[in-house]
Amino acid sequence: MGGHPGMVLVDKPAGVTSHDVVARARRALGTRKIGHAGTLDPMATGLLVLGVESATRLLTYLVGLDKTYEATIRLGSATTTDDAEGETLDVASLDTIERVTDPDIAAGVAALTGAISQVPSSVSAIKVDGRRAYDLARKGEDVTLAARAVTVARFDLRAVRRAAGTIDLDVVIDCSSGTYIRALARDLGADLGVGGHLTALRRTRVGPFAVDDAVVPDAIAVEALADPAEVAATVLGRFEVSDDEARALWQGKRLTGAAPRLVGERQAAITTGGTLVGVVERRGDDIKSAMNLPAPAAAGGTG
Incomplete structure (x- = not known):
């Protein structure tokens, strides 16, 4: 198959x-x-x-x-992994949690919306000196990761559920690639002075x-x-090429003077027959391949 x-x-x-x-x-x-x-x-x-x-x-x-996530953030305790799978580090007192108001939560969410600086979770897959951060963290080594700029375009509070010692928040988040939702839970809890971690996470869009x-x-x-052609066209936009142009691209040649036809910096080059040639980009007045798929056997080139 x-x-x-x-x-x-x-x-x-x-x-x-x-x-x-x-x-x-x-x-x-x-x-x-x-x-x-x-x-x-x-x-x-x-x-x-x-x-x-x-x-x-x-x-x-x-x-x-960009990605969209649905998540549940539990306020009231922090964990070693910033999610429910870690060991509990700190538990806030009942009094402290009861003093957290809905406006406090809304303000905390607003502070984590937009262009923010975020320190990834220590159990992330980021490499530190060639080794995964989560491998180092699990061995008990201190892991300090650099803050990174991320964008949280939407941080919607869908529900606030209060119980003894906890406040659960159901949220929907639109964010740039590389944003850690666990770190948002951790930082929201820290900002509110009660600790926070993630108890549920679902990615609904890429x-x-x-x-x-x-x-x-x-x-x-x-x-x-x-179909790879449909996926590439959806993400990058369609740059239609003739069979001769497709053959030239598969052979590593440039399309001379074709740059005015390109929308943006790069697009998916697709033949009139619907075959994905690859991804093309602008080079001065010309178009060249940034990435080619293999040419169909028939032609060194056409679909």
């Missing part, structure tokens, strides 16, 4: 790793060549975008897309792709693969 390039949207269940989903896709599709555009923690659910065969080359253009269009891991099959 190998040999079908494409993209597949998968709704990852809780309790399995992103790697588990990739392994299941490899078995279902009969190929080793599968990658994903951004991992999800085991506790998290929701959208994973997988690239299959030559379409893995498109993943680099998907990892930087760029233009929605979890509503995803399949469960057991339903991964060739029939679930999206």
Whole structure:
């Protein structure tokens, strides 16, 4: 069954790793060549975008897309991992929690909305001196990660649920790639003086792709693969090329004087027959390939 390039949207269940989903896709599709555009923690659910065969080359253009998450933040305690899987570090007193008002929460959320500076969680997958931060943290080593600029375009409070010793917040967040929702939970709790961590996380959108269009891991099959040309056109826009132009691009040549036809810095070069040639970019007045998919056997070039 190998040999079908494409993209597949998968709704990852809780309790399995992103790697588990990739392994299941490899078995279902009969190929080793599968990658994903951004991992999800085991506790998290929701959208994973997988690239299959030559379409893995498109993943680099998907990892930087904005994302939407639905999450539950628990105020009242902090944990070692900033989520429910870690050990509890600090627990706020009942009095302290009861003094946190809805306007306090709204102000804390507002302070974490927009362009912010964020220190990633110590159990993130960021590499420190070539080693994953979470590996160092689990060995008890102190991990200090540099703050990074991220953008939280939307941080909506959907519900505030109060119980003895806790306040649970259901939120929806639109954010730039590289934003850690666990770190938002940690920082909101710290700002309010009661501690905070994440108890639920679901990714509902990656760029233009929605979890509503995803399949469960057991339903991964060739029939679930999206055409790489359609995916690339959705993300990058369509740059239509003739068969002769496609052949030239596959041969590594430039399209002389074609730059005025390009919208933006780069687009997906697609033949009139609907075959994805690759991703093209501007070079002065010319167009050149930033990335090509393999040419169909027939032509060194046409679809």
